[in-house]
Amino acid sequence: MKILIIQPKLEQNITQLEYELRTNPTADAVLFPEGYLNENVEQACALAKYHNKILIGGYRRLNESPKDRAILIDRSGEVVLDRIKYSQTTFKSIEGLKIGHMLCDELVLQGVKNEDTSGIDVIVHPIGVGMFSEEQFDEWINEARKIAVAYKAMIIGASHADGSFRGSGVSIPIAYCFDPSGNAIFISKNDVRTRMLNSAAKTVSFVD
Template identity: 50%
Template structure:
């Protein structure tokens, strides 16, 4: 099971996704940030790309009200997880896991990371990994450290890997501060990698915990 983890810039089209998914490299899933897919028309385009290249796409999209929603598209171009984002202080919305090809994939959308210690229990025994699309980078070093620490707790509680990625640009409520983040934590709560202000695309093999950098020309 190999996943391409990208930190794209915000854009109205899917140019970066098209570039990444078409790479001549060995991977079966693409992990992109929350809100990268900006509308339902682009959701349809992403489904077509998934089907064309036979790759799963895990990301998030904006609905007609500019609200963020969860999204997983399987390699046949079919949506297998779609739901609203959980409001702060609510219990994690369901579904928060999807099944494909014998694997169960957990899902947390951006700040849902802080709600993830409750809500995934019924999936815990069978999670292959948890995907965590993040909207923009962290607004402080303290937030960066807090989110990594929370990801480690979640990996340990559910005995599974968790991996996340943000956009390369943008900031929380346009505060002007953004620390791009990408990471992968193993089931023992140990980092496979933690990326801070490092925008390189990676392909990670979840079985061997090895990864490689991909340079997009």
């Protein structure tokens, strides 16, 4: 599977996602950050169907607490995973891959939270804003590596290109991928270029 990893800026619409779908026709799936879709889920479903792509990330329901939700939309434009943050980790089989979905600080607060963790192929990790310190960056990277090894699964994460946590004034955009042995396929700090990951070949390349 070819997975496009994007780090858009926060926006009220999903113009950046539309652009990436239009200009990267060979991708099978697109991973985007937590909360990026905002309230544009219906539009995202239409885009997934039109471009024949799997969309993986997060969105917000502003009238709920916590407001953030994990979402996975299949190629037909159907929402096949929709769960509230901090609830039990959900797995879905998509095109032969068992995919687990963590949101942002679930990585360090609860990890993979499910009794049935057998046979996981990929864990996706949409992150909200960037890291607020170098120490947090290192902590999250190390925790992601541990999870990859523990569950013998590839893990992929990406944050927005901008934004800071609770007005900290610091935002270090983060993206990464570890293979099931904990080897880094890539680790990105302050580099928000779009990437194409070939999950079968375990290679990554930049997309212009």
